[in-house]
Each structure stands twice: as structure tokens, then as C-alpha cells.
Amino acid sequence: MIKLRDLEYLTAIDKYKHFGKAAQSCFVSQPTLSGQLMKLEEQLGLQLVERHRRNVMLTPAGEQLVKEARKVLQAAGHFESCAKALLDPFAGDLHLGLIPTLAPYLLPHIMADLNTSLPNINFFLHENQTKILLQQLDEGKLDVLILPYLADMDKFESYKLFDEPLMLATPKSHRLANKKELSLSDLHGEKILTLADGHCLKDQAMGYCFSAGAKEDNSFQATSLETLRHMVASGMGITLLPALAAQGNLASDTIQYGKFQSPVPVRGISLVIRPNYSRMQCVRSIVASVRKSLSRIIT
Amino acid sequence: MIKLRDLEYLTAIDKYKHFGKAAQSCFVSQPTLSGQLMKLEEQLGLQLVERHRRNVMLTPAGEQLVKEARKVLQAAGHFESCAKALLDPFAGDLHLGLIPTLAPYLLPHIMADLNTSLPNINFFLHENQTKILLQQLDEGKLDVLILPYLADMDKFESYKLFDEPLMLATPKSHRLANKKELSLSDLHGEKILTLADGHCLKDQAMGYCFSAGAKEDNSFQATSLETLRHMVASGMGITLLPALAAQGNLASDTIQYGKFQSPVPVRGISLVIRPNYSRMQCVRSIVASVRKSLSRIIT
DNA sequence: ACTTAATCATAGCTAAAGCCTATCAATTAA
DNA sequence: TTAATTGATAGGCTTTAGCTATGATTAAGT
Incomplete structure (x- = not known):
């Protein structure tokens, strides 16, 4: 396997045409660069550099491979700068x-x-x-x-x-609509409109309702909270709605949202x-x- | 400095999502790949792989860097195949x-x-x-x-x-044109047309001529052998022509090319x-x- | 619930490779 | 002839990539 360092040595030789200066530019000693370059040549099986006392030059093969080496080093540099850009954890x-x-x-x-x-x-x-x-x-x-x-x-x-309280959504006409000090036990005997299976809210809400003695209205299952809200607004029944969904007074003219007193039903x-x-x-x-x-x- | 081997490990992990299999594909042991990858992460300062017992996956940074790694490896591969192609010394x-x-x-x-x-x-x-x-x-x-x-x-x-003999080029009318057994000494007293300075043929030819007692015709210096040949053809004088230039009977109707007997003047x-x-x-x-x-x- | 299998991390070791300094050998310049 | 330059060589040191063996944790099967 080719080593990137060797390619740097090769390009340095191409740049300086001088082992000592090339080595200096790579921050290694001259014998190191000399040796590694020889190893590279041996590994590739071809001579890359013509060595003369006065004049160092690349062979044709060397010239061509320097171009390829530069491409590799460029890609490697891009990898590193890319990594640096990714360093920001935010x-x-x-x-x-x-x-x-x-x-x-x-x-x-x-x-x-x-x-x-x-x-x-x-x-x-x-x-x-x-x-x-x-x-x-x-x-x-x-x-x-x-x-x-x-x-x-x-x-x-x-x-x-955060804990999101569950609120009671009732038609304005419902008996619980204006009750103060609303408690879960007030749900006793009520039939509760629910979401379709798969919504975890259904399981949680019905958990509270069952324990309070309320029952699920099996005649309909809403596929979304908005459907559920519209059903309450049109007087079809009551339900538990998460506080955030109850907020903002949506359909506040037809629906009453009631807070439970402690123990407040919540979903965490x-x-x-x-x-x-x-x-x-x-x-x-x-x-x-x-x-x-x-x-x-x-x- | 990034190592190409590490990039291979990274791409292998991306491919197999499994340390053992990735290591096998790189022909190293699992701890080796595991360790090198950790070093790479430490070196880059960012996590590349999310490790779970059942499920290995790349982090977003890892995903992005794998793409860069592949580019680097591709360039390196091209370098090597290029080197292979250059292996042919012919x-x-x-x-x-x-x-x-x-x-x-x-x-x-x-x-x-x-x-x-x-x-x-x-x-x-x-x-x-x-x-x-x-x-x-x-x-x-x-x-x-x-x-x-x-x-x-x-x-x-x-x-x-090879040794290229120098031949005597004379106008057909020249006294040496039809002489058999031509010798360098026959040039004694002749004036020889020469090439311009800088042509090594001039020095070589004149060397033979001088030693034979001939002299340079200083009135003109030809800039090419063809000019020289035309000057001979038009009767301006005689000269020594290399055998290859004399061959092919160029201007053979007006110029006579004569072979010297031993010692044959040659240029090596x-x-x-x-x-x-x-x-x-x-x-x-x-x-x-x-x-x-x-x-x-x-x- | 216990056991087995799978899987990645850790520990400790070895061998190779990269790098260094010092020096040599060959050439060029003074 | 001498001095300086320059690439190669020699020998040693340190780092590191690689290995085997083992540990720890989880998933799955009995």
C-alpha cells in the first residue's frame, strides 16, 4: 500500500530538485527522504528520479506519477479540511x-x-x-x-x-364543563372518546380513565387530535387532551378545557x-x- | 498525517457495519481495525462510528468523511494503476x-x-x-x-x-571528379567549402583537410549541407560530405561523390x-x- | 432465568518501519 | 590541492501497526 508521506516526498523532490531542500520542506532529514524515495521506487518497480551530483531530475515516469501524487494529496487534504469543518459539534x-x-x-x-x-x-x-x-x-x-x-x-x-398535563375537553353544555376543582374521579361513569390504536396518548389517557372508572367509547376512534377535538366540539362526547393541544383556545367557543386538581394526570x-x-x-x-x-x- | 490504511478501514466499516467482517475484508484482525479506527477518530477529534453490540452505524460526520475517504482511495488507486502502466520499460x-x-x-x-x-x-x-x-x-x-x-x-x-565515411563532393568538371583510388592527400592545395561555425561536421571535416594540406574557403560558409551541396553543384568548389548525405545520388548529374581509400576519413x-x-x-x-x-x- | 453465542473493547507483546545522527563518496569550485 | 556541496550508506532508536488472548456486554435460545 502506497503511503501518503512518500507522495509528499516525491512532490517535494519535484518542487526543489534537491534532496536536502526537499527534505527540509518535509521536516525530515535528507537520508530519510532519500531512503523513503528509494523504497517507493523499489515498491513501484520503476525509477522515478535521476540522481546526479549537480542535477536531480524526474524520469518521465516520475513526472507522470507526480501529477497523480498531487491529486491524491489534494483529495487527502480535502478529507482533512472536511473533518475540520465537521469538528463543530453544534x-x-x-x-x-x-x-x-x-x-x-x-x-x-x-x-x-x-x-x-x-x-x-x-x-x-x-x-x-x-x-x-x-x-x-x-x-x-x-x-x-x-x-x-x-x-x-x-x-x-x-x-x-417536561410533564404535560392532560386536560378534560368537554362540550360547553356538558355537566363537567363548568365544574370547579375538577378531579379524575369525576370521570366515573363517563364514556371517553379516544384516538385510534397506535397512538400512545390513547393508552396513557385511557389508563387514567379506567382507573377513574370511566370507559372507552368504542363507537369511534379518531385518527388525529383535531378530529377528536371536532368530535367534542360537536357534542359527541368528552376526552382527555394534552395541555399543549388544549392551549390557544382552539374552538374555545364550543369546547371547555378543564384542569384537573391533584393528582394531575400528566404524560412525561x-x-x-x-x-x-x-x-x-x-x-x-x-x-x-x-x-x-x-x-x-x-x- | 492521515494514513490510507485508516481510510480503508473506515470504508470497510461503512460497507459491512460490522467490525469483524470489515476487519476480515481488510485482512487484519478485529482488534487491529478497532484500534486503528479509534485512533483515527481521536486524531480527527470527532466520532465517526456509533458502536452498539447489535448495530454499528456511522455518525453523520462519518458518513460525510467516508465519501471523502473513497475519493482519496480512488485517487491512490489511480496512482498505482498508473505506475503499473508505466512499468513497461518499452x-x-x-x-x-x-x-x-x-x-x-x-x-x-x-x-x-x-x-x-x-x-x-x-x-x-x-x-x-x-x-x-x-x-x-x-x-x-x-x-x-x-x-x-x-x-x-x-x-x-x-x-x-557506426562510422560514417566522409566523401569528396566535386563538380563533375573538377580534376578529382573521375580520379580512381582517391586519397586524402589528393586534397593538397585545394580550397574546401565549409559549413558555418557551430556545426561539428565543419570541425571534423576541416581537421582531415588541414592535415592533408587543404585550406578552408573563407569566402562563404554554408548554413546547411543542402546549401553546401548546391554550391558544389554550381561549381563553386569542393567539400567533404558525410556518406549518408551523399547517398541517394542527389544532384548526381552535376556532382561526383568520391570514396577515399584508406585511411578513410570518418566521423564516429x-x-x-x-x-x-x-x-x-x-x-x-x-x-x-x-x-x-x-x-x-x-x- | 440461565446459558450460549455474538461482538466490540482492552491488554500485552512483537516485528517492522520511519526517523535520526554520523559518515562516506563523488563532484564542483576556488 | 583544498574546501564545499550533495546524495548514499550504516547503525541505532522509537514509534506503531499488527497479532493473540481475554474481558464485558448484549441478544437469543433453552
């Missing part, structure tokens, strides 16, 4: 995965801050259900997920970002990465940025 | 220098054979006076000279090709190269080819 592309019940409500609150604190990171956003996100994270297609951390994700590493939103993920500095910045953004919103 | 360009009193008369006799015996050599022909040719040979602008070898060329290496034509010239095999072929070509012409 630069490059980053693929961020979020679940559908979080992305549209969270992103408006965090992206501005993220782009400010990590100006050289290009965020690519991916919206999918938990299972798919985890698989893509594992495959390396995604770098970072933001989703509720569950026990079965213990092969990954997670950083808690975490940032999830592969263990050994290479850009930990970046991850720490993201965690800090999102926490800061959220602290202004979730009390 | 291929490539060769710059051949000849003097003006030889080139037009010798080349027709030798080029066909040279091109046959060295089909992959591209001969570039250069016609100049001895002094210039020697300087260009020394500078490496020329590879091989064909000219009369003189004592002051002892810093070069020479191979005798040699092939001259730099000592240590890299393509000796080629030189030997040229010498052999020219000698063979000439043996058919000069008796």
Missing part, C-alpha cells in the same frame, strides 16, 4: 422525531429557541407514531425523539423535558437518543433549550 | 536529439525499424547543433542524442553506432545519454535497432 443535520399528538402543538413553542441556540443545526422534523420512531431511531434514520418515555424504551437513553415528555449517540453536546443544548422554552408555557 | 515518450548534418539523412533509414522494434515508444525528434543538444540532454529536455562522440563529452555515456556516430538514465533497456534496444539498420547501408 453544526450539521439533525433528524428529530415527534409523535403526532405532540408535534403540531409543541414545535411552535420550541423551534424558534432551538434555531437561536443552535443556529448551525439543520433540523429535519419527522412525525410518526412511537413504535415507528423508535425503530427509525435504532436504525439511525433519526437522531433524536421527543415523546412520552415509557418503560419499554430502556434500551435507549432519555432526558425528561422526554428526549430520547441512542446510548453512545455521537453528538451529546448537541443533545444537551436541545434539552436545555426545550426546557427553557417550556418553562414559559407550562406552569 | 513504452512512453522519448525525445531524440540529432544534429542537422545527420538527421535528414539518417532518420529515413532508422525510424521504420525503431518503430517496429519499439512500437509503444513515441519518438519526438529534435534537430539542433551539438552544443545545444548536449545542454538539453543535461537538462533532461532530451533523452537520447545521436551525434559524433567527441572527447569533451566524457561526462555522458555513449554507445558507438554514437548514441549519447546521461549516465544513470532510467530507461537503459530502451536505450539498448535503440542501439541494436540502429546498428542493424545501418549495417544494411554502410558497408
